[in-house]
Amino acid sequence: MTLSAAALHAEESRWKFEGFWEHRTFTYFRPAETGETQAEADSHLRGKLTYQFKNMSLAVAPDLWIDSHGRMDRQSASLSDRTDRRPAVSSSELTLDFRTASLDLRVGKQQIVWGRADTWNPTDNVMPFDYLDLVETERIGVAAVRARRYFNSASLDLVWVPRFSPTRLPLLNARWYPRLQSPSALPLRFRSRARFPPTTAASSQLAIRWDHTAHGWDYSVSYFNGWNDIPNFALLLVSPAASSGGPATPSLEVNLQRSFRRIQVVGGDLAVTPAGLGVRAEAAFFRPQKGALDFSPGEDRDYLLYALGMDKSWGDWTLLAQVMGDIAFGSGGAVFPPQAATLRFPDRGLGHSLLGRLEQSTGPRASWSLTAVVRLQAGDSLLEPEYQYQLAQAWKLSAGVHLLVGSRTDFLGQYRNNSRVYIKLRQSF
């Protein structure tokens, strides 16, 4: 009887393991002002093990990172993802799922992705980003409880995030950290510390989303009440940097404190396909907590982010165009007024931008694409031509260029020394 039951359970259970390994090399055209090498490499191994049993499943997705340039923290294994460097060992997912006829419940560290626009999603605020490399961004899973209830062609998501996870910013004094102009002739050296919100019930985050499909339209409305995972910066001290022995370049040391604003976001998105076009729209109204947390009083202004895009495919070609906008309400100052554009991250730095992508499949194994992000007022841009080739059944090779151009006082132009070529080799399993 016991053996029969065990055999029955074995039949009803299901193990699944999948993942990939990717190795990337980057060669920069110019040396970094921060003194980093022009050649970098990193490797990422991700596996995902899923065990399914009747209407429950357990999933764990460990991540292993190594790199040549110190952005990974080789000493730590972490699930919290609050570290400045990316942990060498972590888990992007660790979830327990429970499923009934009309309800999905997921508990644990998970990936929650919202929005229907391409690449840039104003309503996608539950899960933070990893901006250690501002072009090759990653997502950071959040510890959350998510319930999704289905109603015929609609669904309602309820998300509770008890513990805050911040977006991981570029490392201080490194290639991708925003370039701020020194008030003197001396270069700036930054120090920073974070003040995270407390992990209490009152400090937890809530999100809700109603998603509906009807008459050829997909749309959703959503509400998020939580923390902006991009911090505000408070200037604590500017002083001549003390050298720790030996001759050093004189510099000004800037001590910044990262703090986080409570924020409410009301948003919506839409996808429809009239006359052979894919049309996608997404917008969100952000209402940050009021009051000066920092030396940039303008940062508490309400603002609206929106994206409107179209895509068209024909034959072996795909074309995508999307405009992305940012409207701020009220008035206020800005951080380092002459260069407010530089102390931004993609969430707002890519407002007032045009995204374009042209892709062609040149055979069963090969394709190329050209992606461009052009900021409409300043004209600084990112261009990325890329070629992909399927080497073998599970092996893919990609090669391309990240070309950053523009003025050093603009969001993308400040990184023009970071233009580079790359090669990626990926094995999926």
Added chain:
Amino acid sequence: MSKASDPGENPRQIPRRGGRPLCLLSALCLPPSVFRLLISSFRLPLSTFCLPLSVLLLAGVPPGSVRAQAALEIMERVDQQARCSSRQYTGSLEVYDRGGKVLRKAWLSRRKGFGGESRSLVRFTSPPEVRGVGLLVLAHRGVPSDQWLYTPAIRRDRRIAPQDRSVRFLGTDFSYEDMQEREVADYQYSLIGEEASGAGSFFKIQAVPNKNLRSQYAYLYVWVDKNLFVVTRTEFYRDKELSKTLAAGKLERIQGIWTALELEMKDLKRGSRTVVRMSDVQYNKFLSDDLFTLRNLRDGDR
């Protein structure tokens, strides 16, 4: 839906005539449509079909009209023989590039309903790069179908425009149009003639898509086996240039439906070809409505 009420419990329903769906290239899923084109069974002796044609010819009906009427009836027979309330199979395909290098893919296909009113879901199972990628198609008679493509790597389902018909499906030589369900009335037919070879005797039919179909093809030539009423070969023309060919092989009668278990699509311009093999084909099986939802598309057939 209760099991008793499911169409799958009423196999081989007699199809309505007129305005019914054809699968000119129907459902391989990977290509549902191509698949349906190549499956058929026959119920009526061939003479019952040929008689009206002879009568019409003797009656002095203009040959053009005769050829059109005859071709239409042949294609309706092809469609009729392929009818089923549901279908499930596992498929594998090999995509050969111009140099003969091969990429292999595998998938599970499910379809419920038929032609203009059907739901289908294709889920790729290998290689790892595309594992979990799914295409959900809800076809509605007289209006464009709803289509979503789910990509696990970005965890998003994306509504895609059904008119993107010339686009290759995941790097194969099949386009989305090749995979779409069709109505018989979507084409104008003409019987070109009859051909015989060592493989059998065939009707050769020209099918011209109606303008409202917005087809990438100017016309097709279709070879129908005179005994089985199965399409065994199709040529696809863009303008007046032969663009693709599709050949069917390994015909087996499964649950009363003649089924081509092997298909080969050649893209003459690109110099590539895709070979599709089907196994575990099941017709008229009960398939829950829950399989054809966005929830299931995202969840990977759990």
